[in-house]
Amino acid sequence: MMRSFAGTVVGHYINGQWGSGQGREVIEVHSPSDGRAVGAVVAGTAEDVNKAVDAASSAFPAWAQTSPAERIRLVERLIIEIERGREALASVLTDEMGSPLAFARAAQVGVAVADLRELVAAARAHDSEWEVSNSLVISEPVGVVAAITPWNFPLHQISLKVGAALLAGCTVVLKPSEIAPLNAAMLAGMFEAAGFPPGVFNVVFGNGESVGDPLVTHPKVDMVTFTGSRNVGERISIRASASIKRVTLELGGKSAAVILDDAHVGDSVSAVLRSAFANTGQTCAALTRVLVPSSLRDVWIKQALDESRKWTPGRPEEESTILGPLASAQQLERVRQHIRRAIQDGAEVVTGGAGMVTGLEDGAFVYPTIFNNVTPQMQLFHEEVFGPVLAITSYETIEEAVALANDSIYGLSGGVFSADDARAIDVARQMRTGTVGINGAGLDVGAPFGGYKQSGNGRECGTLGFEEFLETKSVMGARKP
Ligand code: NAD
Numbered sequence: 001m002m003r004s005f006a007g008t009v010v011g012h013y014i015n016g017q018w019g020s021g022q023g024r025e026v027i028e029v030h031s032p033s034d035g036r037a038v039g040a041v042v043a044g045t046a047e048d049v050n051k052a053v054d055a056a057s058s059a060f061p062a063w064a065q066t067s068p069a070e071r072i073r074l075v076e077r078l079i080i081e082i083e084r085g086r087e088a089l090a091s092v093l094t095d096e097m098g099s100p101l102a103f104a105r106a107a108q109v110g111v112a113v114a115d116l117r118e119l120v121a122a123a124r125a126h127d128s129e130w131e132v133s134n135s136l137v138i139s140e141p142v143g144v145v146a147a148i149t150p151w152n153f154p155l156h157q158i159s160l161k162v163g164a165a166l167l168a169g170c171t172v173v174l175k176p177s178e179i180a181p182l183n184a185a186m187l188a189g190m191f192e193a194a195g196f197p198p199g200v201f202n203v204v205f206g207n208g209e210s211v212g213d214p215l216v217t218h219p220k221v222d223m224v225t226f227t228g229s230r231n232v233g234e235r236i237s238i239r240a241s242a243s244i245k246r247v248t249l250e251l252g253g254k255s256a257a258v259i260l261d262d263a264h265v266g267d268s269v270s271a272v273l274r275s276a277f278a279n280t281g282q283t284c285a286a287l288t289r290v291l292v293p294s295s296l297r298d299v300w301i302k303q304a305l306d307e308s309r310k311w312t313p314g315r316p317e318e319e320s321t322i323l324g325p326l327a328s329a330q331q332l333e334r335v336r337q338h339i340r341r342a343i344q345d346g347a348e349v350v351t352g353g354a355g356m357v358t359g360l361e362d363g364a365f366v367y368p369t370i371f372n373n374v375t376p377q378m379q380l381f382h383e384e385v386f387g388p389v390l391a392i393t394s395y396e397t398i399e400e401a402v403a404l405a406n407d408s409i410y411g412l413s414g415g416v417f418s419a420d421d422a423r424a425i426d427v428a429r430q431m432r433t434g435t436v437g438i439n440g441a442g443l444d445v446g447a448p449f450g451g452y453k454q455s456g457n458g459r460e461c462g463t464l465g466f467e468e469f470l471e472t473k474s475v476m477g478a479r480k481p
Contacts, residue, residue, distance in 0.1 A: 005039025016198025059199030271440025
């Protein structure tokens with residue numbers, strides 16, 4: 001299997017055919033670690049979108065009629081292809097978005113496989129016809145799905161959307177992020193190898209304006225599933241609403257970890273730093289605010305400072321690296337700007353800062369940064385940084401901690417740390433977020449994942465993630481044949 005796209009231009013994958021890159025405008029992809037060119041994709045247009053949507057629309061009736069068992073069989077073959085290609089996929093992710101190789105292998109690719117397995121289980125358990133009152137109720141695929149994805153866990157985000165849609169009987173046009181499109185190109189090759197019929201899965205590369213917008217406004221697209229930033233999510237909702245299509249959004253977050261006074265300090269420090277710093281902080285559900293009781297504040301900060309030394313930035317190709325670069329030079333500038341602003345607003349730097357990383361100045365590296373004395377008046381308390389930046393706020397009472405945790409336009413995730421599960425669950429119930437991890441429990445791809453408030457709507461993963469792609473028909477006066 002090809003492990004690098006350097007020197008190539010990848011064309012779109014439409015109706016089972018690879019388009020040519022010749023004579024086309026391209027988007028070059030660069031390693032954020034050292035700026036090296038790692039490949040290029042064709043910059044798509046509205047015309048490319050039309051072709052892909054036509055292909056998906058023509059393939060839909062036959063695909064919707066295939067048996068669930070046949071769709072499961074093909075997705076299981078895809079899983080085998082992904083597992084076979086794990087090293088190649090990991091190395092492409094390392095090249096294009098700077099994910100440390102070991103993390104790319106285990107988390108980026110590993111989670112995508114786990115996502116697909118859970119979705120297969122959900123599809124297998126799904127009952128597509130049932131009787132109620134005087135009716136036969138039938139669940140059917142929504143139709144043609146446009147999937148628009150970001151760059152931070154690209155394969156995971158694609159797998160959740162595309163896996164669920166295809167298992168439900170929908171056909172798909174995927175627009176992956178222009179920052180990290182090469183893993184999607186490799187994945188399309190795996191769809192081909194797995195034997196999916198032409199037109200069932202299509203990929204159009206390009207940016208948001210020239211490909212994303214024509215996709216979400218296309219009259220033959222029945223549903224848009226989007227993961228990305230809050231502002232683009234808002235724009236997509238508005239643009240897609242003209243044709244009343246279904247839109248599901250997975251957006252940003254500013255998730256709080258509530259440390260209760262009986263929590264194990266060392267364990268909570270390790271778990272919070274892992275959540276805030278893994279993937280160089282570019283995780284939508286990262287615990288980026290930590291609420292510490294005043295009585296534990298000094299000891300918690302001291303241990304956090306010690307623990308932060310493990311998170312030394314390094315080249316992502318090295319096996320021992322756990323903190324790679326940010327995904328792009330633009331992301332580096334955004335993160336440094338957030339750090340400067342927090343300092344201006346009066347937050348106290350415990351470690352890190354906006355300086356370039358010594359010895360790694362040629363890449364998008366930043367020091368892991370911890371701020372103390374962060375208050376709700378500061379921008380850092382509210383805005384998603386999407387970099388390895390942790391904000392500490394202390395509190396006096398549990399009521400105050402819950403109010404601080406919920407003081408956000410977002411509601412994606414949260415954490416509670418306590419020696420007493422009942423206390424932890426009681427706080428979890430009061431948090432207005434779609435997921436809460438107790439004592440550092442991380443993402444569970446078998447459980448529903450999604451946001452409250454401005455973190456989005458709908459759910460991904462497992463049964464609820466699969467059901468997002470279904471329509472429901474009531475046939476009145478009928479019984480199961
Ligand atoms: P982004 O919103 O800039 O881009 C996401 C995708 O939308 C890209 O493919 C982009 O090309 C496309 N896009 C941009 N403008 C568009 C438009 N006008 N119409 C249609 N498509 C358009 O996000 P990003 O910078 O790639 O990713 C980071 C963001 O994603 C963060 O805010 C993060 O929290 C969020 N995110 C959320 C989740 C979740 O599940 N809730 C998961 C990962 C990332």
